[in-house]
Amino acid sequence: MSDLETYIRTGIRQAREEADLSQYDLADRFGTTQSSISGIERGRVSISAADLYRMAEILGKPITYFFPPKEPADKQLEEQLLFMFRAMPADAQQGIAAMITAQFELVRQTREIGKLPKEQQQEAAYEAFARFLYTQGVRVKIDEAGYPVLDGGDVTAVLESVDEDEMPFLIKSVKRLQELQG
Helix, strand or coil, X not given: CCHHHHHHHHHHHHHHHHCCCCHHHHHHHHCCCHHHHHHHHHCXXXXXXXXXXXXXXXXXXXXXXXXXXXXXXXXXXXXXXXXHHHHCCHHHHHHHHHHHHHHXXXXXXXXXXXXXXXXXXXXXXXXXXXXXHHHCCCEEEXXXXXXXXXXXXXXXXXXXXXXXXXXXXXXXXXXXXXXXXX
């Protein structure tokens, strides 16, 4: 039996006990027998992913409860970052949290864009990037010559991250950003 299987079966038993349920009670709610629950908890019976999900719902636990916590790749780096974060003023912490949240949202949207039909992907990408810029405080201003100029947020970092061949993408995203502001 793998470490993961041991962790899952132990988690099921602990969650059942925390819910103050007997194996009979859990079996009744799950629609199986007490011996099946006992077999799962002892590692003699495997549980499918779908059944584990149902079990989590019945026991009132998130599915992640039944899996070991993921260790960061670099524990020392994580501790340093956490120390620096805690030393910051609250408004700086909120700003960093908002930036990280926006980046996670951009990643999520990028995954969703990949599921769209090919002809819709490019427009959706412009929109997602424009919204990301907007959440980062980047705004479009029109200069005296009538050209759009990015302002606010960390514009320098945005522009430095764009390769020359990505400029058409940035230009279209900036146009969308103008529409978001408007």
